[in-house]
Amino acid sequence: MAPSAYSQPLVDSTAIFKPDLFKGKVLFCTGGGSGICRAMTAAMMRHGADAVIVGRKLDRLSQTAKELSEATGRTCVPAQADVRQPHTLKDAVATATDKFGRIDFVICGAAGNFLAPISGVSENAFRTVVEIDTIGTYNTIKATLPHIRASKGSYIHVSATLHYRGTPYQAHVSAAKAGVDALSAVLAVEEGPHGVRSNVISPGPISGTEGMERLSPKGSQTGHFPGTPAGRMGDVEDVANATVFLFSDAAAFITGQVLPVDGGTEHLRTQFLPYPQAVLDPASVRSLISAKL
Numbered sequence: 600m601a602p603s604a605y606s607q608p609l610v611d612s613t614a615i616f617k618p619d620l621f622k623g624k625v626l627f628c629t630g631g632g633s634g635i636c637r638a639m640t641a642a643m644m645r646h647g648a649d650a651v652i653v654g655r656k657l658d659r660l661s662q663t664a665k666e667l668s669e670a671t672g673r674t675c676v677p678a679q680a681d682v683r684q685p686h687t688l689k690d691a692v693a694t695a696t697d698k699f700g701r702i703d704f705v706i707c708g709a710a711g712n713f714l715a716p717i718s719g720v721s722e723n724a725f726r727t728v729v730e731i732d733t734i735g736t737y738n739t740i741k742a743t744l745p746h747i748r749a750s751k752g753s754y755i756h757v758s759a760t761l762h763y764r765g766t767p768y769q770a771h772v773s774a775a776k777a778g779v780d781a782l783s784a785v786l787a788v789e790e791g792p793h794g795v796r797s798n799v800i801s802p803g804p805i806s807g808t809e810g811m812e813r814l815s816p817k818g819s820q821t822g823h824f825p826g827t828p829a830g831r832m833g834d835v836e837d838v839a840n841a842t843v844f845l846f847s848d849a850a851a852f853i854t855g856q857v858l859p860v861d862g863g864t865e866h867l868r869t870q871f872l873p874y875p876q877a878v879l880d881p882a883s884v885r886s887l888i889s890a891k892l
């Protein structure tokens with residue numbers, strides 16, 4: 600039997616949430632110049648927020664800021680900084696507060712990745728990934744926290760699902776993202792009484808991103824993906840929609856959580872049975888197993 604052509608729909612957040620949801624609010628996003636974090640920023644702006652996007656490559660940041668401002672009618676400002684260098688992040692925060700007078704939301708999304716086994720990854724390369732992902736998140740929290748306390752705002756940290764199991768060639772990122780998850784949980788507990796929330800979004804593989812380009816086998820990025828419960832690859836807009844929800848007051852009682860946006864992949868174990876064939880057409884696997892069908 601052919602696998603199901605069913606896949607979960609991909610909707611725009613404006614079809615669900617109010618267009619002025621974040622009017623008067625300001626987002627500070629590291630990694631916002633490209634990929635997933637760019638889409639997260641775009642969605643926040645579509646719902647009325649202004650934004651500051653942070654990265655090392657000013658040309659790309661400036662181009663993205665221009666495109667997002669034109670597409671949404673809101674203001675997006677580029678701020679060049681390296682999340683490993685706290686003084687550059689402080690300047691980026693000053694850019695945000697000078698321009699907008701406040702910061703309400705922070706996305707810690709800047710990250711580095713490459714494929715290498717533990718036996719091959721150098722100490723320097725391992726340290727660099729931890730410095731960008733984990734220490735960069737810590738630096739971003741430190742630089743923005745006074746403003747987020749003042750606005751009773753909220754953090755989203757962009758992690759991954761790799762470290763829930765042993766993912767080959769990803770020891771460095773697994774260690775770094777586990778640290779990010781831990782930081783967010785402590786932040787939620789320590790800052791909750793100050794009115795601050797902190798959550799993690801953990802994307803599964805997201806098609807069309809630089810991350811997937813670098814890490815996945817050529818030709819594996821297709822929209823229809825029957826081997827996941829949701830029936831397709833993730834899209835940057837799936838992560839953007841989760842962002843809008845988690846930053847909204849609809850998530851006011853949600854803090855310290857990790858939200859995988861992976862179409863259910865993390866819960867799937869398929870050692871013995873073909874999937875989704877075994878659930879869509881149980882009779883077709885009768886010859887393989889002895890089960891009460």
Ligand SMILES: NC(=O)c1ccc[n+]([C@@H]2O[C@H](COP(=O)([O-])OP(=O)(O)OC[C@H]3O[C@@H](n4cnc5c(N)ncnc54)[C@H](OP(=O)(O)O)[C@@H]3O)[C@@H](O)[C@H]2O)c1
Binds near residue numbers: 708712
């Ligand atoms: N793509 C996926 O399928 C996937 C899956 C799971 C998790 N994620 C996570 O999602 C996030 C975005 O990934 P992506 O695939 O969209 O990759 P991406 O486009 O390469 O985004 C990474 C961003 O981080 C910035 N950055 C890197 N090092 C930095 C530094 N030292 N200081 C400041 N900014 C820095 C980059 O800008 P500059 O180069 O200008 O600095 C870039 O805009 C990452 O946290 C990644 O781990 C992605």
